Amino acid sequence: MTTETKSLIGASLARARNWSVINWRTVQAHVQRLQWRIAKAIKIGRYHRVKALQWLLTHSFYAKLLAVKRVTQNRGKNTPGVDRIIWKTPTQKMKAVEALRRGGYNPQPLRRIYIPKKNGKLRPLGIPTMADRSQQALHLMALEPVADILADKNSYGFRPKRSAHDAIEQCFKALAKRCQAQWILEGDIKSCFDKISHEWLIKNARMDKEILEKWLKAGYLENNVFHQTEEGTPQGGIISPTLANIVLDGLETAVKTGARRGDKINFVRYADDWIVTAASREMLEGKVKPIIVAFLEKRGLELSEEKTKVTHIDEGFDFLGFNIRKYEGKLLTKPAKKGVKTFLRSIRETIKALRSAEAEKLIYILNERIRGWVNYYRHCVAKKTFGYIDSEIFKALWRWAKRRHSKKSTSWIKKKYFTRSNLRNWCFYSRTKVRGQQVCLMLTKAGLTAIKRHVKVKAETSFYDPDDQDYFRKREMRRTRN
Numbered sequence: 001m002t003t004e005t006k007s008l009i010g011a012s013l014a015r016a017r018n019w020s021v022i023n024w025r026t027v028q029a030h031v032q033r034l035q036w037r038i039a040k041a042i043k044i045g046r047y048h049r050v051k052a053l054q055w056l057l058t059h060s061f062y063a064k065l066l067a068v069k070r071v072t073q074n075r076g077k078n079t080p081g082v083d084r085i086i087w088k089t090p091t092q093k094m095k096a097v098e099a100l101r102r103g104g105y106n107p108q109p110l111r112r113i114y115i116p117k118k119n120g121k122l123r124p125l126g127i128p129t130m131a132d133r134s135q136q137a138l139h140l141m142a143l144e145p146v147a148d149i150l151a152d153k154n155s156y157g158f159r160p161k162r163s164a165h166d167a168i169e170q171c172f173k174a175l176a177k178r179c180q181a182q183w184i185l186e187g188d189i190k191s192c193f194d195k196i197s198h199e200w201l202i203k204n205a206r207m208d209k210e211i212l213e214k215w216l217k218a219g220y221l222e223n224n225v226f227h228q229t230e231e232g233t234p235q236g237g238i239i240s241p242t243l244a245n246i247v248l249d250g251l252e253t254a255v256k257t258g259a260r261r262g263d264k265i266n267f268v269r270y271a272d273d274w275i276v277t278a279a280s281r282e283m284l285e286g287k288v289k290p291i292i293v294a295f296l297e298k299r300g301l302e303l304s305e306e307k308t309k310v311t312h313i314d315e316g317f318d319f320l321g322f323n324i325r326k327y328e329g330k331l332l333t334k335p336a337k338k339g340v341k342t343f344l345r346s347i348r349e350t351i352k353a354l355r356s357a358e359a360e361k362l363i364y365i366l367n368e369r370i371r372g373w374v375n376y377y378r379h380c381v382a383k384k385t386f387g388y389i390d391s392e393i394f395k396a397l398w399r400w401a402k403r404r405h406s407k408k409s410t411s412w413i414k415k416k417y418f419t420r421s422n423l424r425n426w427c428f429y430s431r432t433k434v435r436g437q438q439v440c441l442m443l444t445k446a447g448l449t450a451i452k453r454h455v456k457v458k459a460e461t462s463f464y465d466p467d468d469q470d471y472f473r474k475r476e477m478r479r480t481r482n
Contacts, residue, residue, distance in 0.1 A: 019090030022065060030062040031141060039145040039464035050206065054142035058208065064100045067137035068093050071130055081129030082111045082221050100134055102211070107132045110220040110234050118342070126220050126234030136215070136239040143207045145464035147242050152252035153459040157271030158241035160463040161472055164320045165379055167270040168333060169456035171324055174266035174277050175313055176331040181264035181277035185284040186317050188307035189296065192272040193240060194232040196247050197300030201233070205246050231300055244272060247299050254295045255288055270320055284310050322380060333380040340385060343373050344392050351396045355403060359417060359430035360441055367444045374446045379454035386446035397428050
């Protein structure tokens, strides 16, 4: 290792191989500076400079450390590829960093697995090996600044510091006023990740094309049988969402090209889910939809006729788990009924599965799920829905308690599992010990969550643009205070 590595690690050269003494703040700062330089170069059109900086980043020891750290700490850290290898020890991680080289690199086939979708069908996932995931994470650091700078302004999925709430707030801005668009084209792309044209992607993605082609052509193993991949980018790869974004970027510009102010055309996209608004149904079906079909065809994609439809705002539409609809001229965003039913079904199944568990364990599990679901919807008109959620969870818990103590009286069950808290009766609780002291562990009430309007990120900003760093810093400070 070099003297550069010494300063990075903050330790002697002999200790530099010790994963536990790495100064990650220094690592992150160095990689971030390189990403800012890439973003600045792409912004002013210096494409040769971009390529040189990307090469520098993908060969940086700092970036390699960060790549291995990412794949060994994310949700898939215990999911191996076809080689059945995972990296757990510091020694294994440091060896992985040293082995992370471009020369002689050849990816292994993906391990094909299937996960259930909401509609009951199965979604195929391709799981790369840990070594291939590290290479993808490394090259993603070099690709993401370019993709983010060149992205559609109103693209909010899989981009840093953007979220589904930003997309929903943009829908509100495009539809809320009486003078705005009344018709919405709800778009759905058939098997988006599986159908992307390899030729188009290799030609247009601004990254190491040799490495990209190797990933796309790596194939997959299913039941020990090898299958070639002639199209698509596998769901399950770290870099796949960004590659899909690159394929769909430009759709907003295509839709708005030639549009007049009176057409009221707006575009909002989150990953491969998107909507287009317009002043009339005829404009969406006769003008906008053919433009989208032609745009997607060049990239090997096609619309799903079954799921793509035109809707009036008074009927409302579901987008990213929210229902957006006008009631007597007033636009309201609420949790979608389908999402509420799915959440309650999972809660009831959890309670039923834990029929013999202690109340303390049940509360810990339910609180995590309730908080996660409620936090997702706390920026919309959800107070009534939250109250309904609390009511249905109470009924499920009462059945759980009655089944558990079938020979006990109602008053006995109420006294054991329910208490009064802040003027509220029937609060599910359990007594537990924390640091030797007995405390009451309470079930989270969805209805107590404050509803607060989400402040949308500025569409024209990018997290990788050095000129926008003050904006994102202030935004993060406001978010932390709230």
